Amino acid sequence: MTAPHRLRLPAEPPPPLRGHLPFADVPGAGDPIEVTSRWLTRGGRPWFPVSGEFHFTRCPAGEWEEELLKMKAGGVTAVAAYVIWIHHEETEGDLRFDGDRDLRRFAELCARHGLDLIPRIGPWVHAEVRGGGLPDWVLARTDAPRTDHPAYLAPVRRWYAALAEQLRGLDRGSGGPVVAVQIENELYDQPGHLLTLKRTAQEAGLAAPLWTSTAWGGVQLPQDELLPLYGGYTETFWTEADGGWPDTCRKHFFFTHQRDDEGIGADLRPTTVRGGDPQVPADRFPWATCELGGGMAVAYHRRPRVDAADIGALGLTKIGCGSVWQGYYMFHGGTNPRGRHTFLQESHATGYPNDLPLLTYDFQAPLGEYGQYRPSYDELRLQHLLLADFGQLIAPMRSVLPERLPTGQDDRETLRWAVRGDGRSGFLFVNNHQPHEPLPDHTDVSFTVDFPDAPPLTLPATPVMVRRGTYFCWPLRLDLGGLRLEWATAQVVCVLDGTGGGVEDSGDADAGRPVLVLAAIDGITPELALDARTVKAVRAPSGDLTTVGDRLLVTGLRPGTDTLVEVDTADGRRVDLLVLDAATARTAYRGPAWGADRLVLCDGGVVFDTHRDEVRVHSRSPEPSFAVLPAPRAAPAAAAGTVKETADGVFARYTLVAAAEGPGATDGPGGTGRTLPVALVRAPGEAPPTATGVLGRAGAPADEHYDTVAAEYHVPVPDDLPPGTLLRVHWTGDTGRAYVGDRLVADQFYSGRVWDLAVDRLRTEGDPGTEGLRLKVLPLPAGAPVHIPDRTGDTPLPARIDRVEWLTVHTLPFRAG
Numbered sequence: 001m002t003a004p005h006r007l008r009l010p011a012e013p014p015p016p017l018r019g020h021l022p023f024a025d026v027p028g029a030g031d032p033i034e035v036t037s038r039w040l041t042r043g044g045r046p047w048f049p050v051s052g053e054f055h056f057t058r059c060p061a062g063e064w065e066e067e068l069l070k071m072k073a074g075g076v077t078a079v080a081a082y083v084i085w086i087h088h089e090e091t092e093g094d095l096r097f098d099g100d101r102d103l104r105r106f107a108e109l110c111a112r113h114g115l116d117l118i119p120r121i122g123p124w125v126h127a128e129v130r131g132g133g134l135p136d137w138v139l140a141r142t143d144a145p146r147t148d149h150p151a152y153l154a155p156v157r158r159w160y161a162a163l164a165e166q167l168r169g170l171d172r173g174s175g176g177p178v179v180a181v182q183i184e185n186e187l188y189d190q191p192g193h194l195l196t197l198k199r200t201a202q203e204a205g206l207a208a209p210l211w212t213s214t215a216w217g218g219v220q221l222p223q224d225e226l227l228p229l230y231g232g233y234t235e236t237f238w239t240e241a242d243g244g245w246p247d248t249c250r251k252h253f254f255f256t257h258q259r260d261d262e263g264i265g266a267d268l269r270p271t272t273v274r275g276g277d278p279q280v281p282a283d284r285f286p287w288a289t290c291e292l293g294g295g296m297a298v299a300y301h302r303r304p305r306v307d308a309a310d311i312g313a314l315g316l317t318k319i320g321c322g323s324v325w326q327g328y329y330m331f332h333g334g335t336n337p338r339g340r341h342t343f344l345q346e347s348h349a350t351g352y353p354n355d356l357p358l359l360t361y362d363f364q365a366p367l368g369e370y371g372q373y374r375p376s377y378d379e380l381r382l383q384h385l386l387l388a389d390f391g392q393l394i395a396p397m398r399s400v401l402p403e404r405l406p407t408g409q410d411d412r413e414t415l416r417w418a419v420r421g422d423g424r425s426g427f428l429f430v431n432n433h434q435p436h437e438p439l440p441d442h443t444d445v446s447f448t449v450d451f452p453d454a455p456p457l458t459l460p461a462t463p464v465m466v467r468r469g470t471y472f473c474w475p476l477r478l479d480l481g482g483l484r485l486e487w488a489t490a491q492v493v494c495v496l497d498g499t500g501g502g503v504e505d506s507g508d509a510d511a512g513r514p515v516l517v518l519a520a521i522d523g524i525t526p527e528l529a530l531d532a533r534t535v536k537a538v539r540a541p542s543g544d545l546t547t548v549g550d551r552l553l554v555t556g557l558r559p560g561t562d563t564l565v566e567v568d569t570a571d572g573r574r575v576d577l578l579v580l581d582a583a584t585a586r587t588a589y590r591g592p593a594w595g596a597d598r599l600v601l602c603d604g605g606v607v608f609d610t611h612r613d614e615v616r617v618h619s620r621s622p623e624p625s626f627a628v629l630p631a632p633r634a635a636p637a638a639a640a641g642t643v644k645e646t647a648d649g650v651f652a653r654y655t656l657v658a659a660a661e662g663p664g665a666t667d668g669p670g671g672t673g674r675t676l677p678v679a680l681v682r683a684p685g686e687a688p689p690t691a692t693g694v695l696g697r698a699g700a701p702a703d704e705h706y707d708t709v710a711a712e713y714h715v716p717v718p719d720d721l722p723p724g725t726l727l728r729v730h731w732t733g734d735t736g737r738a739y740v741g742d743r744l745v746a747d748q749f750y751s752g753r754v755w756d757l758a759v760d761r762l763r764t765e766g767d768p769g770t771e772g773l774r775l776k777v778l779p780l781p782a783g784a785p786v787h788i789p790d791r792t793g794d795t796p797l798p799a800r801i802d803r804v805e806w807l808t809v810h811t812l813p814f815r816a817g
Contacts (some may be wrong), residue, residue, distance in 0.1 A: 299356055417430045
């Protein structure tokens with residue numbers, strides 16, 4: 001057996017620095033928000049927000065509510081949204097906040113569903129938008145954008161004033177959802193200008209308890225005026241086609257206390273150019289993030305493909321590193337709106353180093369361009385369930401690294417782990433996954449954690465194998481309703497019918513009992529170690545009970561929906577532990593439903609009800625479905641797929657369409673595929689030569705090639721396809737465009753993924769039932785300097801569509817008892 005991995009938690013540090021930032025909440029407007037030097041508080045309690053980026057101007061307004069509810073069901077508590085100036089005022093003086101640009105309605109929907117809002121107001125936002133979001137007329141007016149030059153600040157004042165009017169009465173001081181405002185984006189060397197922008201926004205009437213700024217690239221910020229927010233991505237589209245996997249991405253799969261990522265935005269700022277060092281002392285601000293990679297865009301020259309495990313491992317690792325705010329970019333993909341005279345994406349034609357697709361901004365996000373649900377949504381939701389119940393415990397806990405650290409970013413042999421803990425308890429984090437370069441299995445693994453105010457823990461009792469590709473979080477000395485759980489070799493998911501860690505006794509030993517939900521780790525048999533001094537009796541449906549000193553070990557459990565370990569505590573209370581298998585846990589949704597705190601397990605059609613042991617709901621189809629909060633007091637008669645208004649809020653039911661992606665992909669669990677006839681109208685010609693643009697990078701093919709060289713296919717679209725139907729194109733080639741009649745409705749750069757199109761969107765662009773869908777696909781020439789995953793060398797790719805399917809969605813009946 002190998003020696004245990006060891007870590008020593010230091011003595012509790014001095015209290016965090018408070019009140020050093022001029023962020024003022026309005027008294028009496030809800031729970032006040034405060035920033036300390038180590039964590040955030042809300043209503044005087046530690047607060048661990050989860051924010052997800054969703055660009056409302058890249059999604060039809062009619063879909064906003066449904067998509068916001070999906071985000072909320074995924075554990076997102078705050079919606080971050082760039083407010084993209086060029087989308088609202090492409091022509092000077094024609095300032096639009098109607099339809100898909102209605103910022104106020106979007107903010108009101110967030111408020112209606114209990115979601116915080118973080119407008120990222122620019123003026124420059126990047127977001128892969130033409131001019132970084134600055135309208136052409138602004139750029140034509142001055143040679144000094146993003147400075148205090150009067151010719152730039154004059155239109156900025158008008159822009160901020162317009163935003164303030166849209167958000168009037170929706171700031172948190174007025175009881176609204178706006179908890180933070182981000183100034184500018186990725187401006188690393190002009191603290192004076194950032195302060196000018198903040199003051200300008202405040203003078204215009206914008207208000208928020210938090211004012212934030214991106215902090216990568218050695219940023220210089222005005223002293224104690226903006227909360228620095230960090231990021232980290234699993235992949236990049238903005239690096240060279242032949243550059244391999246960037247080191248700036250690799251480091252995010254290690255436990256480290258280095259917050260900066262000099263690689264973000266390096267397409268516009270070389271990594272050797274930094275704002276200064278040091279500019280943001282780590283001991284003065286909490287580790288908060290706004291751009292953890294929820295996916296990645298594709299550029300023409302570099303088209304990375306991101307897997308769910310990449311996103312999940314990065315997110316969990318950042319919690320272990322010390323993050324107190326999980327912010328994802330993007331959480332929901334989108335589609336670029338059309339400009340009046342041109343498309344609005346960044347491109348070589350606008351001086352940008354990378355060519356982006358004209359319309360799609362799917363970003364491989366957990367919720368895709370059309371609201372498709374991807375496996376990364378499940379991975380992150382599992383972590384967000386943990387944070388919802390235990391974030392207030394984790395946020396104040398310091399991240400501590402083990403005695404034996406990896407020797408560098410090329411070290412793939414040293415096990416990567418960390419602990420967040422206080423003097424007596426904590427959470428142990430392990431990451432044994434990274435993209436592109438698989439990590440090895442680790443056998444006979446055990447850990448020793450030395451606590452300053454309690455005896456050391458060596459766990460588990462039986463060493464385990466940590467398989468390649470796994471990542472997890474184990475509890476250490478968790479107090480739960482009279483029971484002390486010394487450890488569990490299973491991941492904490494949530495607590496039902498309790499407030500999470502340190503649940504208070506409701507006075508009703510039966511109705512108020514907490515149920516700790518745990519998720520087994522692939523390859524590791526769950527082991528529960530209970531403090532025997534807190535236990536009177538234990539009942540387990542499987543497994544063995546062994547007393548070792550002051551610990552009662554529950555081993556040999558067979559995880560599943562019936563693995564409920566019932567514990568009578570020494571002080572007369574009851575605590576249950578539900579140990580789910582890894583696959584089922586990833587289908588779990590949590591929320592109150594008609595008076596009971598419930599865990600909805602979509603895959604097996606199971607509703608676990610803490611008041612009635614178990615209620616089974618049978619589904620006619622395997623597709624996942626879930627109830628979205630807030631739920632009414634009584635069950636409404638809601639038809640499948642509808643949203644029904646109630647006095648207490650909205651009862652919603654959605655079926656998420658899972659995108660099975662990659663070469664040879666089959667349907668995911670979200671739909672039943674039915675093949676549509678596809679007719680080849682024109683065979684492809686010879687692939688056009690690859691053009692180059694800014695920095696010598698390959699550029700997207702010219703428009704005329706789609707009329708002369710592209711293979712063209714016709715796909716009939718039946719009139720009776722139900723709402724929410726997706727067309728899924730299995731294809732290969734270089735680039736593709738989709739048309740209804742002569743109108744371009746979608747485009748894509750090939751990266752080995754399927755290409756989805758939403759029938760509902762097609763119908764807004766014309767009459768696909770009459771005209772059908774025209775798909776044009778260009779071949780990729782041999783030797784093209786383009787990175788495409790799984791492409792061998794510089795081989796050509798033929799222009800070909802193998803099949804087109806339409807995916808219908810079904811709902812899972814949801815009953816109370």
